[in-house]
Amino acid sequence: MLAAPPTGLDFADREILDVLGSQIELFRAGSGPNLLYLHGIDAIEGSAPFIRELAKNFSVIAPSHPGFGASDCPARFDRVDDIAYLYLDMLGLLGIDACVVVGSSFGAWVAAELLTKRPELAQALVLESPLGLPTANRRERNVEDLFMLSRQQFNQIASIEALPPKDMDESQLRREMRRDEALSLFGWTPYMSNPKLAERMHRIACPTLIVWGEDDALIRAGYRKTFAAALPSARVEVVEDAGHCIHTDQSEALAALVREFAGGRAGVEARQEVNGGVA
16 A cells, blocks of 8 residues: 655555556646656655646646655666656556656756657657756856755755654655655766767757746756757746746746647647547
8 A cells, every 4th residue: 555645746646657667656637638747856746736737737647756756766777868768668558659748857857868769759848947968067067066055955946845854754754865865876977967968859859848947046047058059949938936946936837838838739639639630
């Protein structure tokens, strides 16, 4: 029997899905076109308000990444590349051939890796505060080092209202420790990036929206320019009164952007399937 779901996600159905021997924690909520949501540095529980908003218009499928939450992390995994291939297998098990893909922060990096491998999967792609491209050069660092931050600084950047450790139950402490360990495994070196990703991103052919928080304390302007150059056809939006985790600071505004940008495209795909290819 599954333990209680993490705080804030009791509205979603939770299951443990066996993906080629790896047990992956998966949340489902809502109805409508399929939407794969890939969480960020604050783990799946940090995205609960955003997932609730997305579920008003989409059938949301939201896994905890390997090593996060209650998901296994296979011993051979050490790159975000590995997560992307596992999700391709997971989507195959779920019978999902096409969907809207939304990724936040670390999860946006996962989304980009996923779609360089299978571009036809996404009807539309939304990248919120995406990581994944080189974060520094010889002269400057364009992304702050998460691993040099105090717990208080990390929580501030991730918009986490965390309980003191003494007030957390064992399950909450375990999930927080697993998040930190997984971020270190996949993002330690090269820091939060894949040096090869930029030269593969031309394979992402679907309509793409990149969303930045106006007050992002993690990602600097130089990195945003690099990302724009890697996806020159993407639409870019900046959300006011939002930091790195827009999904927490402005969950309703971000969900509205997803609906406006991706909802129509996903609806057309769904109607084409129902009508045998005729929209």
